[in-house]
Structures are given as structure tokens and as C-alpha cells.
Amino acid sequence: GNSVTQMEGPVTLSEEAFLTINCTYTATGYPSLFWYVQYPGEGLQLLLKATKADDKGSNKGFEATYRKETTSFHLEKGSVQVSDSAVYFCALTLIYNQGGKLIFGQGTELSVKP
Amino acid sequence: DTGVSQDPRHKITKRGQNVTFRCDPISEHNRLYWYRQTLGQGPEFLTYFQNEAQLEKSRLLSDRFSAERPKGSFSTLEIQRTEQGDSAMYLCASSFLAGVEDTQYFGPGTRLTVL
Numbered sequence: 345g346n347s348v349t350q351m352e353g354p355v356t357l358s359e360e361a362f363l364t365i366n367c368t369y370t371a372t373g374y375p376s377l378f379w380y381v382q383y384p385g386e387g388l389q390l391l392l393k394a395t396k397a398d399d400k401g402s403n404k405g406f407e408a409t410y411r412k413e414t415t416s417f418h419l420e421k422g423s424v425q426v427s428d429s430a431v432y433f434c435a436l437t438l439i440y441n442q443g444g445k446l447i448f449g450q451g452t453e454l455s456v457k458p
Numbered sequence: 459d460t461g462v463s464q465d466p467r468h469k470i471t472k473r474g475q476n477v478t479f480r481c482d483p484i485s486e487h488n489r490l491y492w493y494r495q496t497l498g499q500g501p502e503f504l505t506y507f508q509n510e511a512q513l514e515k516s517r518l519l520s521d522r523f524s525a526e527r528p529k530g531s532f533s534t535l536e537i538q539r540t541e542q543g544d545s546a547m548y549l550c551a552s553s554f555l556a557g558v559e560d561t562q563y564f565g566p567g568t569r570l571t572v573l
Contacts, residue, residue: 348500380564387462387549388501388564395559433500437560443514444553444560445491448500 346371350434350449357424357456365419365452367408367434375436377401377410377417378446382431391419391432424456460484462552462565470571471540478536479568483552490533491562492525494518495547507533508555540572 351366369375376395380388392401397412406421417434434449463482471477483490489508493501504523505515509530519525522540527533537544547569551562 376560378561387464387566388551390561390563393561435500437562439555439560443506444489444555444562445503445506445514446493446501446551446562447503450500451498 346375346436346438346447348434348436348447348449350432350452353431353451353453355452355454357454359426359456359458360423361456363419363421363424363428363454365432365434365454367417367419367449369415369417369434369436371415371436371438373438375438377408378435378437379406379408379417379419380433380435380448382433382451384430388433424454426456426458429454429456462550462563464548464550464565464568466568467566468569468571470573472573473542474539476536476538477540477570478534479548479550479570481533481535481550481552481565483532483550484554484563487552487554487563488530489553489555489560489562490527491551491553492533492535493549493551495549495567496545501549504535537570540570542572545570545572 378393379391392403394401394410400409431451435446491506492504495501507527522538547567551564553562
């Protein structure tokens with residue numbers, strides 16, 4: 345079936361450290377890939393997306409590249425801030441195969457210390 | 459563009475009671491999705507609408523759950539005879555489907571606690 349696997353958290357970093365959160369997927373078609381972020385007590389905010397292989401999504405210093413050969417969509421940021429502390433979700437959708445519903449990973453909690 | 463809104467934000471109820479949640483999508487979005495999120499997990503799909511038509515329901519959506527989108531605008535999700543296992547965050551998202559573009563934008567969620 346279709347699924348998303350993320351690295352387990354929590355991830356604890358010092359401010360200005362480099363961030364990588366791994367995400368791999370299994371899909372029966374050609375998915376679109378997303379990263380969403382969830383701050384405590386809030387809903388999900390779209391962080392970035394990529395709709396085809398080799399596309400790079402970017403936003404607020406975060407980047408992720410759609411790698412079809414490794415079925416991955418790892419999230420990176422060069423220098424994290426305390427305000428980046430949140431839970432990050434990787435997700436996929438298959439418009440033609442599944443009607444567009446999002447399939448999420450389990451989430452990775454990031455804690456950035458000053 | 460005011461974003462997706464949900465009401466109420468929090469609901470505490472006793473087991474066996476019925477509850478109803480409302481979602482107002484971004485105006486002109488033709489798709490509306492409901493998800494459920496339990497603590498420490500990613501959201502799980504429940505159901506979705508394209509305009510007023512409910513196109514898919516997850517097996518998670520038991521007979522006690524019903525969702526409507528009567529005029530293709532706002533949607534309601536009702537849970538009858540609530541159980542403690544229904545305690546979760548209920549998230550609504552909307553999107554405008556255009557070709558293969560279907561980016562979903564989420565509301566703040568309704569947190570349900572069943573005592």
C-alpha cells in the first residue's frame with residue numbers, strides 16, 4: 345500500500361545547527377509530496393511541496409528535494425532557530441489513484457535549544 | 459482569504475452524547491477533507507467532499523459518524539453515541555482541485571474529549 349515513514353523523534357538541536365529530518369515513501373503511482381508543520385495546540389501549516397521527481401520545494405529556509413530513485417523527500421534547514429520547534433509531518437497524495445487524500449508519516453518532533 | 463475555520467475549538471462531552479463540529483473552508487475551494495489525529499500520531503483521513511458530493515469515506519468512519527456539505531460550502535461532522543476512543547483532534551482541510559494541483563490547507567482543529 346501507500347505509506348510514509350519518517351525518522352523518529354524527538355530531535356533536539358542547538359540554535360543555528362543544521363537540520364535533517366528523513367522521510368521515505370512507498371506509493372503505487374506518482375505522488376505529490378508535502379511537508380507540514382504543527383505548532384503546539386494548532387492545526388497543520390503547509391511548509392513546502394513538490395509535485396514531480398527532482399522538484400525542490402522551499403520555504404522559510406527549509407528545503408526538500410523529491411528523489412524518485414530513493415523514494416525520499418528529506419527536510420533540511422541550514423540554521424535552525426528556537427521558533428522552529430514544532431512537529432513536522434511528511435505526507436503524500438495521489439490525485440489519480442486515491443482522490444487526493446493525504447497520507448501522513450507519524451511526525452517528527454523538533455526541539456531547538458538556545 | 460481568511461483561511462479554514464473550525465468550530466468549536468474544544469469540546470468536552472460525556473460518553474453516549476452526540477457532538478457536531480463545523481468547518482468553513484477557504485472560499486471557492488471545491489474540496490473539503492476531514493482527518494482525525496490522536497496524540498503522537500499523524501492525521502488519518504476520514505472523508506472528503508468535492509463540492510457537495512461525498513466521494514470517499516475511510517473505514518475509520520464507523521456508522522456513528524456522518525458528514526455533510528449541503529451546499530458545497532461549510533461542512534459538518536457529527537458523531538453519535540460518542541465513545542472514549544473518539545477522543546482526538548478533528549482536522550478539516552480545503553483545497554481547489556485544478557488538474558493535479560490539490561494542495562490542502564488546514565484549519566486549527568477541534569479537540570474532542572469524551573469522558
